[in-house]
Amino acid sequence: MINGSKRISQPLRWAMVGGGRDSQIGYIHRSAALRDQSFALVAGAFDLDPQRGRAFGIELGVDPERCYTDYRSLFAGEAGRPDGIQAVSVATPNGTHFAITKAALEAGLHVVCEKPLCFTLEEAQTLREIALSRNRIVGVTYGYAGHQLIEQAREMIAAGELGDIRMVHLQFAHGFHCEPVETQSQAAQWRVDPRLAGPSYVLGDVGTHPLYLSEVMLPELKIIRLLCTRQSFVKSRAPLEDNAYTLMEYEGGATGSVWSSAVNAGSMHGQKIRVIGSRASLEWWDERPNQLSFEVQGKPAQVLERGMGYLHPQALLDDRIGAGHPEGLFEAWANLYYRFALAMDAADRGDQQRLATLRYPDIHAGVEGVRWVERCVQSANGGGVWVDY
Template identity: 40%
Template sequence: MKRLNWGMIGGGKGSQIGPAHRIAAGLDGHFAFVAGALDADPAAGRAFAQELGVAADRAYGDWREMLEGERGRADKIDLVTVATPNATHYEISKAFLEAGIHVLCEKPMTVTEAEAEDLVLTARRMGCICAVNYGYTGYALVRHMRAMVARGDIGKVRLVVAEFAHGHHANAADADNPRVRWRYDPAQAGVSAQFADCGIHALHMASFVTGQDVARLSSDFASCLPSRVLEDDAMVNFRMDGGAVGRLWTSSVAIGRQHGLTIQVFGETGGLRWAQEQPNQLYYMPLGQRLQVIERGEGNLSPEADRASRVTVGHAEGMPLAFGNIYRDLAESLLARGAGRQPDPAVTLFPTAEDGLRSIAAIHAAVASAKAEGAWVDARPALFR
């Protein structure tokens, strides 16, 4: 089996997301971790990359050094993961795409719609994949939920209710913690904090599961900690292009909530409910019948769910495994390109730059709506209107 070369920018020692990406990328043996610029401190980044087994000449001090070092190599990286603060995503991703290197960017993909549109067009022009890490769509039962909706198991979708609420930023005394502070700093996070950080995971999942895109929205933002410039709680109502009505709540000050990503979809003939903290169960209520509990790994699930299941039925499924499904999809797509063949259709579920662009447009629409006291605004990117 050919192994693909993989590199990472950001995700250094103490990073929240770095370990999940490294576990996920290595899960199936498709990617070899060969290059990294892992820290804002060049010396710390080089040292940590070497601790992780990266050769000294490919343990870089910053992303520019990594770009120059990799682009001239015969064995340059095939894919780079960008896991840096939001405001840096665009410049880094565009530079690597223009060097012919495929990109998996953390969300939000950029901080402005113009930047996001440019990444979409750059990826198309270069013939590169630009993916966005809405990694929770890698869970087996989320993919089964999507398949059930697509095959009509619950009829036409009427209503979607999504949440991503936690309480880990509720302590005002923790406001200067670097892992917390940057998320509420417009210079690093952009125009939105909690909605851009967590809410768009829930919003993207609503589109992923229903197959519909958000057309209009109305929002209410709050900074429950008065010292914060950006919001730490948001309620967003939205309407989708296929007719579904959507409700979304996201918060970082909901003390007692841990992760809090849930999605419920209600159709004409049934309803579905899934929660990321209990990912092995999907609750299905057919109209007029008893509640059914679908278990991950059981027989007679969809091909999408079977492909995404990593451990036997009854065992816990975790977030790195879901991220691993995104990496496996990307690997299959890249290997298929290299071999001049079409990839397995089941691997085309990874989120793309187009998804990232839709999210950025929704973020800016939600900010505009909140400033206009909840006015309904167009949430579609200009490119897709």
């Protein structure tokens, strides 16, 4: 269902912290947020180097007076303006997420934060308490959840087309860091530095992505305990892992596994989710995001295509172009940013009924991602033992 006028009534006045000129993720944030005219970029603290950040902000069309030196001056400066910002995106290294998000919420702002939300479950729960008490929206950029066929999988599972769920196999295992690329790349250096990345590398960086997809597809499936082992195949990365295996047990008897890796040599992305039931299985691969494999025992395998009329209405809501034309990462992120905008607008209007109808990676998803990483690290550091979730 293509909607060429997709937008909210009034664009949200929006800023960025981080996401400067050389930031790949910053470009993705802006491309997604601005696509449906739901946000207007009016301010920012784009770079650790204030002069470089100011120059970049001006290139983006931001008023020089609203290109700030850091997030503190950004929030203070905008608070004093009648046209001050309503929302901010945090596109900075992991170690800064908690402080910036907390300050933004306390300034009365909605937040879109890169994952992981923060380092510890205690920090994550603090952010949730502030967000809920102030009626502020926190969106977490699990961007792959914006692909439409994730919704199709959710609806098919809910309708019982797979039968009883028995196994969930998750992986995000690329090969781009199979060598110590961080010695040559500043963008990679912070990811393997515990001071900046936190208690994990690939568990938090890639493993939480398919984990969230499983939460969307299988909202009733709850982890009761897990076991994790992790390795640093590039030894200089220790104590942070560049490869990890996690086993999970769910309520009701289903089991799951997650392979998180940056050293799967030769793999471009390797993010897949396969859900196996008593009658059939589903599989989605982010390198082929417009297709969903559906395999019924005893019947020929099917491939469901994005945009086709046989899909569930929920899987057609975010279509931006007709079937056969491939949609990709920027469209998926734009779908999430549009949902973030709808939620922020509803929160500002006090429309709790509308908020209840919106699904997006929210503060609760952010908390669960932090919880999962914390439990995985606890298990691995204990020698690969089962720990209660």
